[in-house]
Amino acid sequence: MDTIVTDRTNDRATARPAGVPATATIRTAEQPSGKRTHDRPAFRSKLGSAFAMFRNGKSIAGLSILGFFVLVAIFADVLAPYSPTAVDHTARFQPPSAEHWLGTTHIGEDVLSQVIHGTRGVIVVGFLAAIIATLIAIVVGVMSGYLRGWRSESLSALTNVFLVIPALPLIIIVASMFEDPPLAVVAGVLGLIGWAWGARVLRAQTMSLRNRDFIQAARANGEPLRRIITVEMLPNLMALIAASFVGTVTAAILALTTLSYIGVIPVTTYNWGTILNWAGAQGAFRQNQWWWYLPPGLCIAAIGVALSLINFGIDEYVNPRLRSAGERARAMKKKGMNVNDTVTVVRPTATPSNPNEETP
C-alpha cells in the first residue's frame, strides 16, 4: 500500500538521458512500449520479459527473505525443536538458553517452536488472501477498464465503495460472526474485502492500454475478447499485478496478525499475532520478557521488509526514473558533478574526461 503506481509509467517511452533537452530526441505521436517491437513476439517471451522486474537487486533480496520464511513454514515440523504445545512446568518464563533458544512462555512452551509453527498460518493466509483478492481485482479491474459505458461505470463504483469503506472495522464485524474459522475462511474474508485497491490500479492501466495501437489492431483483426485480454493485455499488466499481489500479501499478513492480537480471530490458531496476544495477556510487556514478544514482531517486520523490497524492485522497473535517479546522482557525484545543479559545469579539459578518473 505504500507503493503508489502512477499512470506516468507510459512516459517511459520518452525517457531520455539525463540532462539532454527534449528536442534531442524525436517526439512522435506514437508511444511504443519501451521493450516491445511492433511485430508480435511470442507470448512466452513477452511473459519472460515481464518477469524481468524481479531481476534487480532489491527484488532478489526481498524474494530471498520471503523464500526463507516459506521454507520455514513448509518444514515447520522438522525445524521446530519441540512441539509448540509441549508444556513444561519446570521451565516457565525462562530467558533464552541452550535448550530453549528463545526462552519459554508462562507454561513452559518453547517460544522458538511456536514462532516457527506460527509461520505457517501467516504464509498460508497471506498468500491465499492475496490470490483471492488479486484474482477478483484482475477480473473486475480489467473488465471495467476494457468495457465502456454503464458496465464499466458500475464496476468502478463497486470498486470505489469497497475502497472507501473502512476495512478493519468491517473485517472485525464479519470475523466476529464466526466461532472458530479455519484458515481458509479467514483468508477468504480478507481477500473478499481487500481487492479494491488492485482493481482500481488495473482499471486505470487497462483503460490507457485499450487505446494503444496494438490493441486496436487486434480488435480490427477480429480477435476474440478472451484472447485480447489474456494474450495482449495481461503481459503488459504483469508488473502492476505483481505489485498489487505483493502489496496485498503485506496487508493480509498485517491484518491477520492484528486481528489475532486483538482476539477477534480465535486464539486456537497459531500465528505470530496470537503469540503476541498470549504474551500481552500474560503481562510479558510489563515484565520485560523480551524473548517472548520481540521475535514474533520482528518476524512480521522482516516479512514486511521483504515484501516492501520486492515492491520497490517492481516500482523501479516500472518507473525507470526512480531507479536511476538516486544511483545516477551518486555516480555523478563521484565525478564531481551535482545532478541538482541548475548551471552547467565548466570543466576545461583537452579530451572528454575519462570516466575512471577521479576529478580533483
Added chain:
Amino acid sequence: MNDTLLSIRDFSVVYDVDPAVQAVRNVTLELRRGEILGLAGESGCGKTTLAYGVQRLLKAPAVITNGSVVFHDASGDDIDVNALDADEMRRFRWDKISMVFQGAMNSLNPVATIGSQLEDVFEVHRPGLTRSERREAVVELLEIVKVGAQRYRSFPHELSGGMRQRVMIAMALALRPQLMVMDEPTTALDVLVQREILKQISALRHEFGFSVIFITHDLPLLLEISDRIAIMRNGEIVELDTAERIWTDPQDDYTKTLLSSFPRLTGEKGMVLR
C-alpha cells in the same frame, strides 16, 4: 555599441557518461545584434545542446569542456558566461538571454495562473517594481502577443496550444532580453497557427530589436525567416552563411542533401532546378 552580441569561440560540450559523448565540437560563431540566426540539422546533431549550452542550461552529466562564450551587453560590458557563478547566472538568465521552449503544452505550471507566472519573472528580476507596476507590465505583455488581458487569471489548461505558445513568447519577452533562443517553437502546432506565431515573432523583433537563435529541423522555414543559417552535423557547424546563399549556392554536401530532402510542391524529387 558593438555590433556583435554573442561571441562563441571553440565551444565544446561533452556528456560525461559511459562512454562519453561529444555533443558539440569546437563551434565558433558570432551572433550579430538584431539578427535572426537559424540552427538547422537532423536530430542529435547538437543544435539544441549548443543553444542550451551557451546559456549553461544543460544539466549534469553535460560538461562544457572547452571554449568561451562572451555576451556583449548593450551597456558596453562584456560578460564571460562561463565564468559566472550560480547566483550571477540566475540573474543573467532571462534578463539578457531568454528562451522559448518546444511544446508549450507542458511548459506552464498547471496550478498557477498565467498572470502569476508572468509576474514572478518581475518579482525576481525587477524587485524595485511595485505590485501595480508589475501587473501593468504583465497586462502589456499579454496585449502585445494578442492573448488578451482577460487571460490574466486563466490557468494553462484553459488555453489552447497556440495561445500557450504565445504566452511563452510573452514570458520570454518580459525583461526585454537582447537574445531570444527559440527551440522549435512552432513544431507542435498546425500550419495556420505556425504562420501567425512566426509573423508575431518577426513583428516583435522589429519592434524590440533582439536577436533570435531559431532552432529547428525545418530548413525551408529557416530559409524564409532567417538572416543567416548555420547547418550543424555531429556537433560541428558544416556551413554558416546567409539564407540567400545557402539556398542559391550551398557549399557543403550535407547542406545539399538536406535541401534536397524536402518535398517539392511540383516536379521531381531532388535538387530544384534554378
Added chain:
Amino acid sequence: MTAVQPQSHTQETETRADLPSGSETDAVEAGTTATRATRGRSRIPWRFLGGRAVFYLFTLWAAITINFFLPRMMKGDAVTQYLSRNRNVSPEAADALRSLLGLDTDKSLWQQYVDYWALLLRGDLGVSLLHGLRPVTEVIGQSLPWTIGLVGFATIVSFAIGTIGGAIVGWRRGSRLDALIPITTFLSTIPYFWLGLLAIALFSVNLGWFPIGKAYGVGMSPEFSPEFIGQVVHHGTLPAATIIIASLGGWMLGMRNMMLTVLDEDYVMVAEAKGMPRKRVLWGYAARNAVLPQIQSFALSIGFIVGGTIVMEMVFSYPGVGKLLLDATNAKDYALMQGVFLVITLSVLLANLLADVAYAFLDPRTRQTEA
C-alpha cells in the same frame, strides 16, 4: 476517485477556428475552450464536488445496506440468545434492537429494510447492553471526540512531515537524505500494534516517562482545566507518536516518488531557465504539483488509518471508538458494534469529502466547466 484524473489530454494541435490567417483576431472571440470559461466562470468546482458528494452518498447507502444484511446472514441463535439474556430492555428498545439485529423475521425483507432506515434516520441505533442500556448514540458520542482528536492530530502531523520530508528528499537526489526512505519504510512495515507495545515496554515500563494507557489519569473527570489538558497531552503523546512514526514512511515515499516524476517536467525546467531561485522552484513549481496525487492517496488511505487507530486504542486503552468496537465485539454487543461501524464509516466518508474539497481547490484543472 477515478473522476479526479487531471486533464492531460488537452488538444495537441490548435484548432482552425482559433486564428483565421492574416487577421488579428482576439482569441477570446474564437470558439476555444477558454472562451466559455472566462464568461461568468465560477471558481468553485461545483460539478466536481457534486459528483463526489453523489458518490459518497451512494457509498453510505451501500455501507448501511451491508450493515443491514450482516446480522441477517449470521446464525440467528446467537443474537436471540443474547437478547434473551438481557431482560431489562424496555419494549421500544427491544423492538429497535430486533430491527437492527435482523430478528424481525416476521416482517417481509422489504419491510425490515424500511424499518431499519426509519430507525437510522431517527438517530436510533439501539441500546448498548454492555453499557447499561444507554443509547448507542450516547455511548459513541462520548468516545468519538477522543478518537478524532488522536487520529486527526496524528494523521495531519504525519502527513505534513512525510510530505515535506518527501519533497526535500526528492529534490535533493543522491544526497545522504536518500537513506531516510528505507528507514521510514521499514518503520511502516512494522505492525502498528507491536510498535505501540514496544513503545509502552520501553518508555512506560522501563523509563517511566509516560503513563501506560488511557487518555487521562484515573479518578479525573473531563473538564477544560489546564491540569486536565496537561494530562491528556501526557497520556496522548505515546499513542500519537507511535502512529506518526509508523505512518510517516508511506507519505514520504509517495511524495518523493512524485517529486522525481515532476522534476522531469518541462515547467520545472522553464522555471529554472527563468532564473527563479531554487526555493521557489522547489515549493512553488515542483512540490505544489507533486502534492496533488498525495492528497488523492491521503483520501483513499483514511480507511486504513482508522483501522490502525482502532488497534492503537486497544494497545493503549485509549477510550475512543476503536476500543469501544473491540469491547463490544468481545462482549457480543451487536447493536453497539453495528453502531460504531456506521459511525466510523460516516466519518471516513466525511473525511474523504473534505480531502476532495481540498484537492479541488488545489488543482485548478478540476474547475473545467466544459465537459
